Amino acid sequence: MTTTAIPAEAQHAPAPAAKRRPRREREGAAWVFLSPWVLGAIVLTLLPMAVSLYLSFTDYDLFNPPQWVGLRNYTQMFxxxxxxxxxxxxxLTYVVIAVPLQLALALVVALALKGMKRGKAFYRSAFYAPSLLGASMSIALVWRAIFNDGGTVDHLFGTGGWVNKPGLALLAVALLTVWQFGAPMVIFLAGLQQIPAELYEAAAVDGAGKWRQFLSVTVPMLSPVLFFNLVLQTIQAFQVFTPAFAVSAGKGGxxxxxxxxxxxxxxxxxxxxHMGYASAMAWVxxxxxxxxxxxxxxxxxxxxFYASEGDR
Incomplete structure (x- = not known):
């Protein structure tokens, strides 16, 4: 039996054109799969944003056609x-109070869960549950009842209802946000589990205690995760609505x-x-x-801190 050697040029020859999908066809398939997202982004996000930007320069009351007023909404606002x-x-006061407290509590709980040997999955789910429930109006109304006159806080501390006191009402709203620490807690826990144990062992050999290990190892290695949580929670805090609306009965008082x-x-x-004015507020x-x-x-x-400067 004889074998025929295949020339090297033939071995590396490109596939026949019939077996290769044209680039234009591959791009077309990609756009087909992306089309629901693109359509949704245009119809549900970009188009409403463009309309809102236009309305911010008009006097529009939802019932009559908008009347162009230029920058009057912005000058009136400021x-x-x-x-x-x-x-x-x-x-701004709410953001300064709620975000640091929420992140601090989330980090403390994540550190406690990291050291647990049993029941970690159960406690992780239990601590995450408020993040799923806290944004609902029903929970916000329960929160209002807790901090109202004759509520749980009044019975425990005898201070009266917080929601009726100008100095404490915003704190009650902020505590509802702090209670929803589950999402940043899970992210912190994932970050803590990625820190190499060798770093703690080396710090212990050098005589570092738990507090020094936390400051010199945990905080620097966790700083990208902390930054991620800080950005997300700050953005969400600026957009807070449901807790304040429910606690104040929709009046802001x-x-x-x-x-x-x-x-x-x-x-x-x-x-x-005054939808034109509200649109201007939204853009600000x-x-x-x-x-x-x-x-x-x-x-x-x-x-x-990043492990590699190239990751910046």
Whole structure:
């Protein structure tokens, strides 16, 4: 039996054109699979954003055609509306209180779960449950009952209802957000499990105690995860609505102490029917969130540690 040698050129010859899918056909298949997302992004996100931007330069009351007024909504917002500035201050106060407390509690619980030998899955699910339930109006109403006159907090501490006190009402709203620490907790736990045990062993050999190991090993190695959680929770905090709406019964009281930005936006747009003004508020909020996020990314260069400088 004789064998015929196949030339080297034939071995590396390109496949016949009939067996190769043209690039244009491959791109077409990709666009077919992407089309639901692209259509949804255009119809449900980009188009409403464009309409909202247009309405922000108009006087629109939801019932009559919008009337072009240029920058009047923005000038009125910044120079003639004291409630607008109260909502800004209230929102900033809420963000400063809620975000650090939530992240601190999430990290503490994640550290406790990391050291558990048994029941970790159960406790992880139990601590995550408030993140699924806390955004609902029903839980917010329960929270209002707990902090109302004659509620659980009043019976335990005898301080009266927090929701009726201007100095404590916003704290009650912030505590509802802090209670929903499950999502950042799970992310922290995943990050903690990725820290090599050899680093802790080396620190222990050098005489570092638990606190020094936390500051010198855990915090630097966990800083990318901390930064990720910080950005996400800050963005969500600026958009808080349901807790403040439920705790204040939709009024932002007492004395506008819980009048967060999105509540005032809702009031202007759907209660007072000043949709053009509300659209202008929405775009200012978008710009502010973008600026705050950019600042966080900029400052992260000085405190976020990456194992490889090429990962920055």
């Amino acid at each position: 120079t003639e509306d004291p409630r607008y500035w109260r909502s800004v201050v209230t929102t 007492p004395a506008d102490s819980t009048l967060v930005y999105t509540m005032y936006l809702y009031d202007r747009g759907f209660v007072a029917s 909020l978008l710009v502010v969130i973008g600026v705050v996020t950019a600042v966080l990314f900029r400052t992260s260069r000085s405190w976020v």
